[in-house]
Structures are given as C-alpha cells and as structure tokens.
Amino acid sequence: MAAACLLAALTGCAATADEDRLDEDMGESRGEAVSSGYTQTQYPIVLCHGMAGFDSLFGVVDYFHGIVETLKDGGAQVYVTSVPAFSSPEARGEALLAQVEEIVAKSGKGKVNLIGHSHGGFDIRYVAAVRPDLVASVTSVGSPHKGAELADFLRKNLKQGGYTEAVAAALANSLGLLEGLLSGDLAEQDAVAGLDSLTKAGAAEFNALYPAGLPTNACGQGPEVENGIRFFSWSGTAPLTNAFDPGDVALGVSSLVYKEANDGLVGRCSSHLGKVIRDDYKMNHIDEVNHLFGLVALFATNPKTVFRTHANRLKNLGL
DSSP states (O other): OHHHHHHHHHTHHHHHHHHHHHHHHHHHHHGGGGHHHHTOOSSOEEEEOOTTOOSEETTTEESSTTHHHHHHHTTOOEEEOOOOSSSOHHHHHHHHHHHHHHHHHHHOOSOEEEEEETTHHHHHHHHHHHOGGGEEEEEEESOOTTOOHHHHHHHHHSOTTSHHHHHHHHHHHHHHHHHHHHHTOOOOOOHHHHHHHTSHHHHHHHHHHOOTTOOSSTTOOOOSEETTEEEEEEEEOOSOOOTTOTHHHHHHHHGGGOSSOBSSSSBTGGGOOSEEEEEEESOOTTGGGTTTTTOOOTTSOOHHHHHHHHHHHHHHTTO
C-alpha cells in the first residue's frame, strides 16, 4: 500500500498537486481581486454533509463553516442539503436526490455540481449514478471510498445484534434525531447501516453497484469523466493541526487505527475519486470543512481557499 501511494505521488498525483498548489497560492495573493465572478459556476454548487452532520444548527452553526459565504462572495449559487445523520448511503442518497430535484427546478439550470464531505461522498456518487442527467460534477472531500479502518475496528468490537451494538446505535440514533430537531430535519436514523457502509466490505458492495470515478489501482486516480460527469476529490493527512482545537485530540487518537497517512478518520488512498486534486493537505477530517469554527492549521492552505479554487476550476470547465 505504501509503495503504491509513493508511486502515485511520484506520477500523476504529484503533477496535480503542484498545479493546484499554484492555483491556490495565486488565489490567496489575488485576494479580493478574484472575488467578483471568480466562483460563478454555470451550475449551482450543492454542499452535502457527512455522517453525524447537518446543514445548520439553530441557523447559527454551519457544517460548512464560512465556506458558503466564501463561494457566494465570488458569485456562486450555493445550496446546502440535509440528509439523515446516520443511515445507509442509499437512504441518504435518496433524501439528497429529492433535494437536488428541487434545486434543479428552482434554479432552472438543469444540473448541479455536487460536493460531499466524508460519508456525503457516497451520497453524491449515488445521486450521480441514478440521475446522471442532473449532475455536472461530483467532488468528494475526505470520503472513505474504499472503507475506513475505524469503521472496521468498531464493527469488530461491536458484536452484530449484541448489547454493545444496540447501545451504541441507540446513542448515535438519538444524536441524529437531536441534530434533526435542531436543524429542522426529522429524518429516520439507522446508525448500524451507516457504520456497515463505511467498512471495507460495505464500501466494496457500494462500489460494485456505483463504480463511476473509482481508481482501478490501489492509490491511483480514477477516470476524470464518466457518463458525462466530471469526478474530483481531495483530502488531508494531518490529524493534529491546531492545539486550540479540541477535535484534534479525538482525531489524533482515532488516527492510530490506520496503517497509512490519514486525516484522523479517512486514509489517504481511500479518499481517491476521479481527478485527485490533492491528498496531502495539512488538514484533519473536520478541518476539511473549516471546523471547529475555523481553528485549522496556521501557515497552510485554508479550507475556504480550496473550495473557492475548486469552484473557479469548475467555472473554467464550463460547469
């Protein structure tokens, strides 16, 4: 696995990373000069949260912290969706599809650019598979397309149908319902189905049904275009990034389960889908969406810059 990652880094991935580091640096240096129209894509950008996620709590705490405003400031039309916090990719994907259909009808644009974080990367792949006519691009951010080792660790230690699984599922489902109450989305929760989908076996089953964009080798890039849809991905490999961020502690501990470089929850190679923008940002899993509240690594590429640069990339591709 490590050798495959090194080979990928020395070939296609390295060139892509250098190219996009330059784009991001230029975006930072231009500052406000790139704001007007810089992120104005042809099709709306739809942001999709991960497991245990939400769109906004009380209308104050946003899952994509500061990212919506950053994209809108540059001219993008942005929508944030909400699906069950804990459930299977198919159930979450169906909930997302209903919202995508509404967004397409409301915007009159015909298609959308889907960006999904973590488990949301599965949801957007599902929508792209069942309704490709509605999707211009799919971009996953820190998504475990080949499964997450933490999910396998939990699955191994939570006996299927046993007491510990029932207790853990009840707690997770309750959390999902609470988040739903706070965000105005009372969707049914299924934590066990959500966990199973993120194991290597669960991911393999999903991938067999919805393979578009997946790499054919261990740590390579996938097809950039399939079924008329462009596929992209990016992720981080730094579980510990900010001493003031309490989330770093948990991600630092969970990262110990992994054998490869990871963001605390998702392995580097597992995050690959379509064109790999970068797989080594100095970000952990929650930094990738600019949490907690912007407490990310200093002197490193800001998550908002990555989203803004990608919106400009989609714009330049006519998407």
